[in-house]
Amino acid sequence: MTKRVYLETIGCQMNVLDSELIASSLVQAGYELVDSPRNADTILYNTCSVRQHAEDKIYSALGRLRPLKERKPQTIIGVLGCMAQKDQELIFRRAGHVDLVIGPGQLSRLPEILEEVASQRHREPRLEVSLDRMKERRALVEESFAKFDPPRPPELRSSPFQAMVRIMFGCDKFCTYCIVPKVRGPEQSRPAAEIVSEIRCLAADGCQEVTLLGQTVNSYEDPSKGQTQRLSDLLARLHDIEGLRRIKFVTNYPRHMTDDLLQAVRDLPKVSPYLHVPAQSGSNEQLKRMKRGYTVEYYREMIERIRSIIPGAAITSDFIVGFCGETEEDFQQSVDLVRWARFKNSFIFKYSERPGTKAAGTLPDDVPDEVKRRRNNDLLAVQNAISLEDTLPLVGKDLEVLVEGPSKAAKKRASVGNEIVQLVGRSVWDHIVVFDGPRALVGQILPVRIEKADAFTLFGTMPRLKG
Ligand code: SF4
Incomplete structure (x- = not known):
């Protein structure tokens, strides 16, 4: 039977990367990624501890899962990442329906831990975190x-x-x-x-x-x-x-x-x-x-x-x-x-x-x-x-842009084949550049003529598409 996992990420680029790696290791282990907790039998939050707001968001999301867990007690709910390492058992105390708490240093074992938890008849809360660097020798903590x-x-x-x-x-x-x-x-x-x-x-x-x-x-x-x-x-x-x-x-x-x-x-x-x-x-x-x-x-x-x-x-x-x-x-x-x-x-x-x-x-x-x-x-x-x-x-200049994909607005509108859509790319100086072009340009590096600018975004046209 396919195992379906929902994975939500909060936080910095390091967490986004960890989530890509988690998703890869789970897909490799036979999981299918789904886009809603309702469709999943494993629900994972990869968390951040940098601000209180980020933690509050996770605790609220966990609270909203309680009715689902009551209806489907076999669902595995896991908290991963920085908040897991920081709060440890506190997470079980604040959200008693959480099954797993796994710190960023234990992610390589996630598929194996999920397997073990799923096979238990009577589940015990499972805590897997790294050593406290204030209490142990550096080599052991590393x-x-x-x-x-x-x-x-x-x-x-x-x-x-x-x-x-x-x-x-x-x-x-x-x-x-x-x-x-x-x-x-x-x-x-x-x-x-x-x-x-x-x-x-x-x-x-x-x-x-x-x-x-x-x-x-x-x-x-x-x-x-x-x-x-x-x-x-x-x-x-x-x-x-x-x-x-x-x-x-x-x-x-x-x-x-x-x-x-x-x-x-x-x-x-x-x-x-x-x-x-x-x-x-x-x-x-x-x-x-x-x-x-x-x-x-x-x-x-x-x-x-x-x-x-x-x-x-x-x-x-x-x-x-x-x-x-x-x-x-x-x-x-x-x-x-x-x-x-x-x-x-x-x-x-x-x-x-x-x-x-x-x-x-x-x-x-x-x-x-x-x-x-x-x-x-x-x-x-x-x-x-x-x-x-x-x-x-920069208005009037041509910037080399790596085309990242359709803009958020373009993603919302259904488009077909290689039609012209609003694309977003970045310059080498990390400027965000928005311009219209065919989807096939995604992944290419090409010059874009800047026509308009605000503090965060440059708006341009592709020179060869100009009328
Ligand atoms: S301790 Fe200082 S240098 Fe290290 S991650 Fe935090 S802010 Fe950055």
Whole structure:
């Protein structure tokens, strides 16, 4: 009998990638993916713990499943990923109808665990998580976060022409607001040879663009014996792969933005000149409280280095507003940094206290929510004005765009064959470009003439389709 699984994902690109890998391993084990919990006999949530809101969403979804579980008690309900590692037994206490809680370091065993749970006559809640890095030796903890990078067919990726590839996981930085080092474990890089071989297979399958993923991707170091390969060396090896046309990497940690890496981005044409380097704050006082490990002066000097080594690079950032103790003056320093750095765009988040982090135990979450909201809107307005100033000069220019697929609007409308639809693609600087064209262009890299721009989207036409 076919086993039907519903898998829902919340969170960052790392989680989206994990879900692709989970889906692949389950399909390989004979499962069929379905698009509604109602049609499934196994319901899985791959969760995120970065903000309270993301966790609340999962607990609400689990609550809505209670009547279904009462009607169909054999249905297996599982919570996977970061919230599973963080909350562990608490999930069974808050949602007694959950059967499985599996941390990100145990995903490689998911098919086998599901098999065991399904075969039990009297089900016991099953908890499979990695060791607590605050309590055990590093080597044991590393081992308990098992590698999980099985091969996946193109149809299980969000696009057959693009792929995310994990090059490292975990984090050793312990920023005071962040739960990642606890839930994703110690920083561990994958061997370069393994990454090269995975990407070679992807390229042979028609993949044009890879995005290398890591929490602090630029601290990559090949763990193989006798190797001293850093991210710059890995980029050079990937650059030689036939068929591969674009390489991106996220997320960068400011202190590891070394000159060899910037020179590799400048010298290797397949590497996109797009760098996401989160600042988090423009105030030294706040950076210290966040334990980010650099000053705003260091960050500014790094931006200047990027601009001088890679002229025209698109730099993006993240900011947290309303972190513990943030004064109006601290906030203004973040505004000043955004104005000075002229980021292509910034992802701005209101601080959300995470139990288990250093900040939650030692720093009061003392900025009122309405102040956080106002600062969020104000910083966003400053950033958006800069983004628009940067996109307007692109009007009238041709940009090389990798065509990702039909736009959301076009997906909703039924279309047939190769008719003209609204397509979405991306430039090497990560601009989103919308234009009309035949579906057959999906997966191609081609020039698009920009006709109109707003802060986030460029609207264009294909030169040869113009009337
Ligand atoms: S660098 Fe800091 S913010 Fe980023 S994942 Fe590591 S601890 Fe979290």
